[in-house]
Amino acid sequence: MANKMMIVLVALMVVVAVNVVDGQKVCNISRTEFDACLPAMTDPDPALPSQECCENIHNANLPCMCSYKDSYLATTILSVDTKLAMELPPKCGLVLPSPC
Ligand SMILES: *[C@@H]1O[C@H](CO)[C@@H](O)[C@H](O)[C@H]1NC(C)=O
Numbered sequence: 001m002a003n004k005m006m007i008v009l010v011a012l013m014v015v016v017a018v019n020v021v022d023g024q025k026v027c028n029i030s031r032t033e034f035d036a037c038l039p040a041m042t043d044p045d046p047a048l049p050s051q052e053c054c055e056n057i058h059n060a061n062l063p064c065m066c067s068y069k070d071s072y073l074a075t076t077i078l079s080v081d082t083k084l085a086m087e088l089p090p091k092c093g094l095v096l097p098s099p100c
Contacts, residue, residue, distance in 0.1 A: 027064035029056055034080055040091070041084040054092035062089060066100040 024030070037053035040046050049057070069082045089096050 027061040027068065029060040029065075033059075034085075037085075037088055040088060041081055043081065043084060046084055046087075049088055049091050053088070057088050057092045057094065060089075062094065062100075063097045065089075066097055069100070 025033075033056040034041075036056055037049055040049035040053055065086065069086050071082065075082055086096070086100070
């Protein structure tokens, strides 16, 4: 029973992950675009986001990112630490929507 559930979940995640890798965007930001931000999202002691990273964050849909901040899926599929990801917009001079 539990195993079947797991398989369905994994299959779903693979489908979504493939879509993301295929160039689809989550909150108007693609995995590739997030790559530019990886040094700034690495714990401990994340670097300051690069200009390229900030440009990508500027294009991102921030309210959407807010809704993903506690998302296990975002963490898994984008392999992004959402807690660190949410620290990026302020570092790029952007204001997060409130409440976020
Ligand atoms: C989405 O990102 C592209 C650049 O990657 C940008 O030109 C566009 O304005 C963005 N769309 C929204 C709704 O922010």
